[in-house]
Amino acid sequence: MAPPLSRRSLLQAAALAAATPAVSLAATGRAAAAVQEATPVAAAPSSWTVQPFALDDVALRPGIFADKRQLMLDHARGYDVNRLLQVFRANAGLSTGGAVAPGGWEGLDGEANGNLRGHYTGHFLTMLSQAYAGTGEQVFVDKIRTMVGALTDVREALRKDPAVLSVGGKFGTAVENVRGSYQYVDLPAAVLQGASAITLSAWVKPAHDGNWARVFDFGNDNTRYMYLAARNAGGVPRFAITTSGPGGEQALNGTTALPLHQWSHLAVTIAGGTGTLYVNGTAVARNTAMSLTPAALGALANNWLGRSNFSTDPVFAGAYDEFNVWSRALNAAEIGQLQNSRAADASAGHGDLASYAFDETRGGTFADASGRGLTATLRRTWGAPSHPGFLAAYPETQFIELESRTTPDYTKVWAPYYTAHKILRGLLDAYAATDDDRALDLASGMCDWMYSRLSRLPESTLQRMWGIFSSGEFGGIVEAICDLHTITGKAEHLALAKLFDLDRLIDACAANTDILDGLHANQHIPIFTGYVRLYDETGEERYLTSAKHFWDMVVPHRMYGIGGTSTQEFWKARDVIAGTISATTAETCCAYNMLKLSRTLFFHEQDPKYMDYYERALYNQVLGSKQDKPDAEKPLVTYFIGLTPGHVRDYTPKQGTTCCEGTGMESATKYQDSVYFAKSDGSALYVNLYSPSTLTWAEKGVTVTQTTAYPREQSSTLTFGGGRASFTLRLRVPSWATAGFRVTVNGGAVSGTPRPGSYFSVSRTWRAGDTVRVTMPFRTRVEKALDDPSLQTLFHGPVNLVARDSATEYLKVGLYRDAGLSGDLSASLKPVSGKPLHFTLDGREWAPFFEGTEDPTHAYFRRSEPKVVFGGRDAGVANPAKTDGTTLLDEVWAGAPFRNKGALVARVRSTVDAWVAAGLLSRADGDKVVSTAGAASYQP
Known part of the structure; x- marks a missing residue:
């Protein structure tokens, strides 16, 4: 039986039947072994006993999921993707077209200097791909192709030496160094020629107000140098010369800051012991005790425009026009003439030591008009990529430094392989959605590049890297690499996936030894989804066993009622729930990744607990993490969901570009991905979620339309269309469905006793017009914190109910007084007319957690039953x-x-x-x- 999946699901994309390629790169023992053993894989993993349907096989119908998705689709339609591409284009030295990076974690001014920039572009590609699969709207394809085309241009530019970015100048053309390009102009060593008197003149147009960015810096190290900074620590221009480091600087300081995005003329003269700094023709600083000249510096190795001899200083961002060096001190009148004309047209003439007009519009060199032939060269501070497949929004130095790092410091190295994962995943999803071979080529090249780096490292280095908090985080990259391998069949790609083994974690979890206390939660959850995929590719049982045990260590032992996990991004001791509740509880990324892991494990073992959890986290935390209002600029998704009393959800954390906004965009465009699964041999259809939707099962020639307002309705109707088909319908009986679960087919009751926490099977030959009606009355119940039974959270069926109250102390709530024989606590709640799933209790409104409002809420309360009351x-x-x-x-x-x-x-x-x-x-x-x-x- 063919799998029920289209090409738009990469997990099921057909593998190329190509021979295993030879490996030319040196490899670790693990990588080499994997290369030798790798063989192309089948269209879908043979280890999967059930398989998902592609997003375009399941259409959402009106309901809470469609409403939430619509908000995100509107955001996706309207957002300018050039803003996301800005950091990539800048890194490659390409024009950014005036686009402004989103901010937050995306952009050089964001947290930790933007060391995670680029991750959001990957998320956005995935969102657009899912949006297209779910709607078929051309606008999403157009945006995908724009992004893939731009990333293709970026990689091509990174493969080459930097090229001139020509822009309008003060007198014609100028050269721009885009902020984030790490580009500078390298001048020949003879440029200063040991002059005992000198004038240096430049037109600059700063694009950023970072302190200590150099207009020029001539020196050997941090001891002997001469520089002009556009801004010193006080924000004004500063010239300094020294032969004994910072303490011996002879300096000239300006009086006012240079304006951004405007041309300013700077000139420095030194002669006869006097130095003068001019700004726009006016002398703003004079030092009559300046004994040092270029002659005192001797031969200098580093002669740079835009780069500092202090490695921590920023590179100058902005444009240059007319840089001249004369072997004499121009007078004030000559400096004044330079304000209105090129040097060549002024009385000073070209600089006799160096003269660059920056009229070049292509290439990577600048002609010298001084007559000395001192051609200057455009360079990057970090050189060039180690492999032509490199693609990132920052230099490869992030990856290089990680290889020697032993301690976490996200201001230096912030999860470069995590960012690589998001970009890789986005490209794979773009390829699956559009068949754009450029996306596949970019993805394959990224993995070729990663393999070329990582396969050369000792095993001990890899283990150390992956164990470092944050810096070594690599997200779900293993899953993405395995998915790529199903397409390319390249042995190096499977070998690369195995290079991300974190043996300490795998071995402990495989042995069912809980070592999660103190670990960064979202750094480790997606690792296991990848390891399950590695099991699919290799058959190594430890990967699957460790993932199963890991899941059991989180659910329920580190799970809050809404399905979320972690506090301040970390796990605490097992079974400590009440003791970890804070305003930074339940990172949204954790729920996203736990859903992915639950889903993947279910493909191998149809334990209902995985889908019980899936429903819990999806219908509560994931839905509740998306605010119920439109926004063109931000996706409005929570980072943390605080569970403290009176917490108000923050839907725009850190300017809206965190990891959780990224996964939130993805979640909101794939709500239908786990509603239905099919038995791998086509013998059964699993209905996992009661969600209004229509399934097109092409291989069976049938459609299944699910009509329901669930969870606002306590039932669902499935109607069959198309032709006849024989298979078993497996309906999930939620573990909370203790008040009954009734199934009818065409109005007739189906015999059998559905058991909560199982699947109820109905086998027959289905015909067009057949209807299946599922009824599951909701009960109201509480769930107690594992470490404090008096701290509880309230559920009505699958829906977590929260009290809306601004109090910042735990509310005291009694519920037994009206309990019925079933134990159902519903009698304590009074329904609010016209507002489904809204109730009042003791004069307070209780509402579904999934409503994305900014009301102060109480997800947990203190159970208080001071008196014995019955009925x-x-x-x-x-x-x-x-x-x-x-x-x-x-x-x-x-x-x-x-x-x-x-x-x-x-x-x-x-x-x-x-x-x-x-x-x-x-x-x-x-x-x-x-x-x-x-x-x-x-x-x-």
């Missing part, structure tokens, strides 16, 4: 508690559901007897409790 009848007895916080009423209602009132009273009597015997309750009070329970009336 609204007060026994007049205080509700006693054990030392662990468990109360008498807790133990009574733990026996629910009760088949009738007599069973409930019997439970009350036996519990009372035990508490009396333990000295926790007096006999007289115990008799009152039993009597009240017997006299009360109960709903079912």
